[in-house]
Amino acid sequence: MTSRPTPRRTVLAVAIGVVVAAVSSSAHAAPRRGPQRPVGPHGPDGPEDGTADARTDADATASAAIDYHGWASCRDWRSGTAEGTRVETGDRPGVVIDHPISTTLYTDPHTGARTAWEYAAWTTPRYTLPVPASEAVVSWNAHTPPGTWLQIELHGTYTDGTSTPWYVLGRWTSGDAEGDIRRTSVDDQRDGRSSISTDTFAMDAAAGPLRLAGYELKITLYRRPGTALTPTVWRLGAMASDLPGRFTVPASTPAPAGRRELKVPRYSQEIHKGQYPEYDNGGEAWCSPTSSQMIIEYWGRRPTPADLAWVNPAYADPQVCHAARYTYDYQYQGCGNWPFNAAYAATYRDLRGVVTRLGSLNDAERLIGVGIPLITSQSFLATELDGAGYGTAGHLMTVVGFTAKGDVIANDPASPSNAAVRRVYKRRQFENIWLRTKRYNASNKVVSGTGGICYLYFPVDLTADQRRVLGELGIR
Template sequence: MMKPLSSFRQNAFNLSHTPSDVERTAVTDGIKTNVSFPVRPAFPFSSLVLSGNMSADNEACLLLEAQVYRGGEWSGFYKLGLLSAQFKRSFPPQEDTFGRVETDELCLSAPAEAYRFRLKSSGEVSLNGLWACGVRAPFAYDVKSASRLPSGTFCAAVEPVSQMEQKHPDKRRICSPVSVSMALNALGCQTRLGSFLQDVFDQSAAVYGNWTFNTAAAGMRGVQSFVRRFSSLEELKDFVTPESFAVASISYGRGQLDGAPMESTAGHLVLVRGWEKRKVLVADPAAATKETVLRAYDARQFADAWLLNKKGVAYIVRKK
């Protein structure tokens, strides 16, 4: 069951899966297992991320797994996240000749040609959406086309929140849930930051920034949320709207993002709320106060920080 992709050359694929993509189903000792048909993107890929939205009772859980195909051989299945209403857990390092799992992302040692997903569930679980995204191999970046903004201007209203003002022992590490909670509240899904922090916490890796877990926790609050890869700022026109936000993962060195509250970062999340006059409008939770959270970054610098340095990874948070 192959999914068509846009003919426009991009550095990523983004696929949405449905029940028709499942090849076989089995139930053993109360565990339901769904295995998909092989999925072949339009180009070889060097990484893979799965994200899912689900509804579940307190005792239910869902395990996301994937395997990849290259050179006539399938890898084993990698565990990419265990989801439940009560907890979310990644797994100890998984590494073999095909690649390794880095908390929430399968990073391949050589490009793969196809993948399968496998879902194992126990209890009452309703899967409301499953998405896969990956990075093209080889990756090619052209800053001129990547930094082209949508036409016109757009700016969504966002109530700013500074992570630095929170009374939390790990306040410097909670940019991800703070950004997502700002998006949820802007969409009318009233969300207390404290409870959202608990819901996204990866108990195995002891981090708040697990991509799969942030989108899953948002999805449990009545929105559609998933991990997506962008190739150009122009794509924002379809995902930053009155009913949708993108939360971008960025990385930059000293002097590479003018006006940012941190001099440099190896990884940080910001809420994209619009664009105007060669600027990307964001809510940056690393600001010292909520009054300085709303900022405008140069489009070229932001494209480098996001689309080049972090291969365009983002959370989409939007109304169903």
């Protein structure tokens, strides 16, 4: 198990009106295969025995408690507050620096470099959530030429009318050229009622029934003084949710639309074990970038030979090493930052990436039915997923199809070779380990489940059916 000098993420799925006590699971799960976000007991509930949880009223409203809202069109960009930015039109509208509004000094905590940067900013209108939320994940799509970077912030309003601080959800650049900042999340942000854990806003236990009622997002675009360079931001959005605390989820009925298998490339993370310790050493730590690379290549994008020239030529699948390098979060010290993976995918030509939640496997089937694979995050004991051969406190894999019976066809990067990546997992087992918000770890402690988190990557040019299904999931 890989140790970390900084605290692990301690969020996910605060049950409505229940006091939550944080309990770390990282010391008990083996092996670690991805980002771990442990939380503690969510109050009394039945055992994890594969039956439907008693809180069926909460199950019925789980999907309604998930909201993704994004800004990506010319109309969206013109609706916000511009401070030195302007809208660029075209097939992929975005905001860029028109003129800097000021200059600031930034000391990079990972290099020690203290550098002057000029900047402009853009802020969304305040967005009121249809259902108050206990957590939120912000994601963005952008291009940052060398010598530029972005800061992404969230400012929330609580249900009692008070406000959060301006929380930093990332300082991000697509590259790592000499003189660039290091891509980083920001620790130690809290106000006694909510806090930021790597990439996730979450209400704290002490807040009780208090929830996030709405928010505004701000993106600040930085460049070296005196240059004409500018980042371009194509998409900015957030997934907010307030899921019920539950060990099990209701069983869904297989849908005919998903009975197909998409031709997604298959890559193993395990063949990279020990490669590039500076990017978390390959193997079990690279499930996110390996999964991301599979979907990026499904859409016909991949790094150029020049992009890959830095990779040791003795290493197979150098594009996986490349994905790990350019998703690496220098504060988290790993490649599992959810929005950093989505942002990496969107650096490829006309590709978009979002982090959201889905409410059921039927939602996944609808995506598969129109040719959109997805990347899911789940945690489980080895006994809970037949055929996996491992247990994990957090692991990403790609869902590429469904069998005629409705079982899940997954490209699981936690496989010994590329040839072994394709797996068929039992529908009921997969459904539960992905969608639940509570589980028992190997020490029989109650810790968090991932609650249906997923990455969705898709091109700018979509079919009418793809656009319709994404729109039905709130992604426009």
